[in-house]
Amino acid sequence: MTPSARLSAAIDLLSAMEETPQRPADALANAFFRERRYIGGGDRRAISARVWRILRHWRRLQWWIERVDMHPTPRLLALAMMAVEPLGRENPDDLFTGERYAPLGLTGPERRLYDQLRDREMTHPDMPRAVALEVPDWLLPRLERTFGEGLEAELAAMEGEATLDLRVNLLKSDRPTARAALEAEGIAAQDTTLSPWGLRLAGRQPVTSCAAFRSGMVEIQDEGSQLVVAAVGARPGMRVLDYCAGAAGKTLGMAMTMENRGHIVACDVSEPRLEGAVRRLRRAGVHNAERHLLVSGDRWARRRSGSFDRVLVDAPCTGTGTWRRNPDARLRLREQDLLELTAKQADIMDRAAALVRPGGRMVYATCSVLREENGDQITAFLARNPAFSLVTPDGVHDDLPPGLAQAGQVCLTPRQHHTDGFFAAIMQRDS
Numbered sequence: 001m002t003p004s005a006r007l008s009a010a011i012d013l014l015s016a017m018e019e020t021p022q023r024p025a026d027a028l029a030n031a032f033f034r035e036r037r038y039i040g041g042g043d044r045r046a047i048s049a050r051v052w053r054i055l056r057h058w059r060r061l062q063w064w065i066e067r068v069d070m071h072p073t074p075r076l077l078a079l080a081m082m083a084v085e086p087l088g089r090e091n092p093d094d095l096f097t098g099e100r101y102a103p104l105g106l107t108g109p110e111r112r113l114y115d116q117l118r119d120r121e122m123t124h125p126d127m128p129r130a131v132a133l134e135v136p137d138w139l140l141p142r143l144e145r146t147f148g149e150g151l152e153a154e155l156a157a158m159e160g161e162a163t164l165d166l167r168v169n170l171l172k173s174d175r176p177t178a179r180a181a182l183e184a185e186g187i188a189a190q191d192t193t194l195s196p197w198g199l200r201l202a203g204r205q206p207v208t209s210c211a212a213f214r215s216g217m218v219e220i221q222d223e224g225s226q227l228v229v230a231a232v233g234a235r236p237g238m239r240v241l242d243y244c245a246g247a248a249g250k251t252l253g254m255a256m257t258m259e260n261r262g263h264i265v266a267c268d269v270s271e272p273r274l275e276g277a278v279r280r281l282r283r284a285g286v287h288n289a290e291r292h293l294l295v296s297g298d299r300w301a302r303r304r305s306g307s308f309d310r311v312l313v314d315a316p317c318t319g320t321g322t323w324r325r326n327p328d329a330r331l332r333l334r335e336q337d338l339l340e341l342t343a344k345q346a347d348i349m350d351r352a353a354a355l356v357r358p359g360g361r362m363v364y365a366t367c368s369v370l371r372e373e374n375g376d377q378i379t380a381f382l383a384r385n386p387a388f389s390l391v392t393p394d395g396v397h398d399d400l401p402p403g404l405a406q407a408g409q410v411c412l413t414p415r416q417h418h419t420d421g422f423f424a425a426i427m428q429r430d431s
Helices: 003-019 025-034 041-056 058-067 074-084 108-117 137-158 175-184 223-232 249-257 271-284 335-353 375-384
Strands: 164-168 189-191 198-201 218-220 239-242 263-268 289-293 308-314 356-366 388-390 409-412 422-429
Touching (some): 003 025, 025 041, 041 074, 058 074, 164 175, 164 249, 223 249, 223 308, 223 409, 223 422, 239 249, 249 263, 249 271, 249 308, 356 375, 375 388
Parallel strands (some): 239 308
Antiparallel strands (some): 164 198, 189 198, 388 422
């Protein structure tokens, strides 16, 4: 594709996102490219890179466009992005040509917009703080409560691009062997610093097509997510429950630390997500796991009350810790979403707690950085459930690096740990 055609496709993809704002951008992008199979891999990466840069600067670009009395459109957002933060030496007259597959030529007002914004700083003294920080207005006070004086630095780190991390599957390999296998296919990788099983790749690389991935030697999983698995400390012979398993990413990790011995149950309320786990479990060589669909009126949980050594509650959350890879999520998040999620999280924790045996442990985790979903939830849960208490990891009952958890809680952020934002609380049932 020509540079002009790539730009035109990026504008079309942004338009699709604007038309269905509640659908995640990555899902829309996948559908967009599936319908346009003529777009090659390099072109897809270039188009996606432009779109994701615009998503990361969406509120600020809108503010600049509205400042000159124009209505933000995908076309104007792309033009404003070129003016304020160009990709190399792009000239809009070389791209907005009106030729075949290219965007129409610039109008007079569009050219004036570009000239007014060209080489300006992305932020401006008159810009509201929430706009400058690319967060919803209602969320800013909650983020200030979480990060305090470190807010701007934390959000700047969350604005960057996410790393591509892999978890080595110890059921099939080890880190040196997996790293060598990747390098043999031209994929450079380094050991992660916190996860004992992680590899970090240099830039975006086609991992899913390589033999190491297809054989189940490695699995794509952010280092922070791997550390949640480490916090659970599932061991051979245990009975383990992944209560909100989804497509079973953490189930795979726990089956690995169990060395395929014992029994693990992956539960979820979504049948498609559980069905999607089948291929992953098979590829990883996991054979000590079963899946269970949670439905209303199900007696399954009642019959297994107090029977699990470990219960992981990877709760549904706002996903504020994943903004590096899902920048559109901050645009879609509503205050009502947070209120509904915190109520759901509390209910899920209470239900899951009944399944923990005396002396067993429950780990509550989110990919959120908000106190309302993390520390506040734990404080309220412990007040409702006095049989539980926070426990400090000791490296024997878990796989966490020393000192990472404080008072039984792990708080990860992109700035401090170079992972997605994750929270985990380790609680033991005393009676």
